[in-house]
Each structure stands twice: as structure tokens, then as C-alpha cells.
Amino acid sequence: MHHLLEIWFGWVLHGGYWGIIALMAMESSIVPIPSEIVIPPAAFLAARGDLNMAGVILAGTIGSYLGAAIGYWICLLIGRPLLYRFGIYFLITNDKLERAEVWLQRYETGGVFFARLLPVIRHLISYPAGLVRMNFWKFSLATITGSALWCSILAWLGAKAYQVQPDLISNVDGWVTFIKTRSQWIVLFVAVLAVLYLIVLRLTATKRIASSRSC
DSSP states (O other), X not given: OHHXXXXXXXXXXXXXXXXXXXXXXXXXTXXXXXXXXXXXXXXXXXXXXXXXXXXXXXXXXXXXXHXXXXXXXXXHHHHHHHHHHHGGGGTOOHHHHHHHHHHHHHHXXXXXXHHTTSTTHHXXXXXXXXXXXXXXXXXXXXXXXXXXXXXXXXXXXXXXXXXXXXXXXXXXXXXXXXXXXXXXXHHHHHHHHHHHHHHHHHHHXXXXXXXXXXX
């Protein structure tokens, strides 16, 4: 894993925006590349003046959407049996896929949005979306919005790293440690958003029930 991290890290350092797009596309598909090792180093370079911060976020969002859209259409076309048979070779187990599908059915379009902010589900949510033939434009809007927000959060983290540890760019292990120690607030932020969304769903459901009874 350390060797893979070094390779991916090198793509960010030397590939620029195209490297970001490629890595984030893989991150949103069957290749388990952590976005935390892609966007923060790229944002670090932007804070240092080597890249543009808006360009980093845009490249990350484009890559995330491309990977997710490819996964969506593959599942829409090949269906469940083939994915169940060969998904294990890409770390897509039946259990993980079923959990992602339950998540999608429970939280609808908003579930795709929040899935882009959550580990594990983030990589898988496009597959059940394709399997259940979710409206592609709704899927796209939720994916782009969630990906842009996630990339913005990670970009902020990368800019913060430049302020705190300006020599961090050449230290892969240091990046992993930095991300782990600074990610607690991200989890809290996502949890708050998820709770607010659940409240909105509950209120909407209540209004629908009340409206149907009044009719």
C-alpha cells in the first residue's frame, strides 16, 4: 500500500490537473484510491503557487463524476448477475453493494449526494444507482454537487497543510498522518448535514401523509 501511495502521490505532483482527473475517476470507480491522498496534495501545490485552487477542485469534481458515470452506465447495461460474479475481484463484495443499494433506496437522490462524502459508500453508490435505473440527470446533479463539496473540503485541508507544514509535500507517510489527525471535524460536518437531510425527509413525509388524509 505504501508503494501504491507513492505512485499515486507522484501522479499528483507531476501529472497536474490531468493526473487529478485520472486519479479521481479511478477513486469513483473500481480502483480504491483514497481521494485524501489526491486532492489535499494538489491543493498544497495550489497554495504554493504551482496550481490553481479552483482548477484543483474542478479537476477533482470532473474526475469523480466521470468515474461515477462510467460505473452507473456499466451497471445499467450489464445488470446485477455479472457485477455479483466479477465485482469481488475489484473489492466490490455483495454485502457492500447491498448496503449501498439499501442506502440509495432509503435516502433517494440525497443519498447519492451524501454518499459522495462518506468512505466506502462513495466508491460504490453509482453501481446500485445504475442497477435500479435511477434517473441519470438526478444522479448526475447529486454526484457533481456532492463531489464538488467533498473536493472543496479536501482542498481546504491541503491549503491548511501548507500553512502548518510547508515541507509536507515530499512525505507520503506525513500526509497520511496529517489527514488522519485532521479528519475528525469532517466526519462531524457530514453527520450534521445527514441529520438535517433526515429531518427534511421526515417533515416532507409527514406533509405528504397529512395532505393525502385531507384529500
